[in-house]
Amino acid sequence: MKICNNLYFNFVMMLVCLISLSIVFQSCKRTSEKTSEKIIEKSLGNDAEVDIDDEKVVIKTDEGTFTTDATMNSWPKEAPGEVPEFKYGDVIGVTTQEVDEANNWVVILENVPANALQEYKEILESEGFKINFTTTIGTGGQLMAEKGKLAVMVMAGEGNATVTIGFNN
Incomplete structure (x- = not known):
C-alpha cells in the first residue's frame, strides 16, 4: 500500500511540475514577445506600433x-x-x-x-x-x-x- 501511495504521490508531483513548467514557458514566451515589441518600437521611433503573435509580426507606422x-x-x-x-x-x-x-x-x-x-x-x-x-x-x-x-x-x-x-x- 505504501508503494502505491508513493507512486501516486510521484505521479501527482510530476503532473504538477509539468503543468507549472508549461505555465512558466507560456509566460516567458509572451514576455519575450512583449520585450521584442518594445525593442522594435523604440528602434523605429515611438510612433511605431508592433504586435508579435507567435509566427506573425505586424508593424504599423505613419x-x-x-x-x-x-x-x-x-x-x-x-x-x-x-x-x-x-x-x-x-x-x-x-x-x-x-x-x-x-x-x-x-x-x-x-x-x-x-x-x-x-x-x-x-x-x-x-x-x-x-x-x-x-x-x-x-x-x-x-x-x-x-x-x-x-x-x-x-x-x-x-x-x-x-x-x-x-x-x-
Whole structure:
C-alpha cells in the first residue's frame, strides 16, 4: 500500500511540475514577445506600433503597415490577379507591406524544382509581362518582369524561391 501511495504521490508531483513548467514557458514566451515589441518600437521611433503573435509580426507606422506571417501557407489572395500564381513548391511564409495605398508582397517557397524559374518566365510572358532581365546560375537564378505598373521579381535556387510583387511609381 505504501508503494502505491508513493507512486501516486510521484505521479501527482510530476503532473504538477509539468503543468507549472508549461505555465512558466507560456509566460516567458509572451514576455519575450512583449520585450521584442518594445525593442522594435523604440528602434523605429515611438510612433511605431508592433504586435508579435507567435509566427506573425505586424508593424504599423505613419508610413504604412508591414506584416510577415510564417503561418500563411498559400498564395496571397490580395495579390493582383494579373500576376500568375507561382505554383512550384510550398509556400512557407508571406510578407505584406502597405505604404501609401500601394501594396507589396513577398512569397517565400521551399521544395521548388530546378525548372520552376524557366517555366514561370514562360507563364509571365504568356500573360503579357515584359521580361526585363533573367540571370541563370546553375540550377537557380532570378528574373524581373513588368506589366504596366506591376513588377514581379523571382529569385530561385537550391530548392527555394522568393517571389516579390509590387508596383512601379
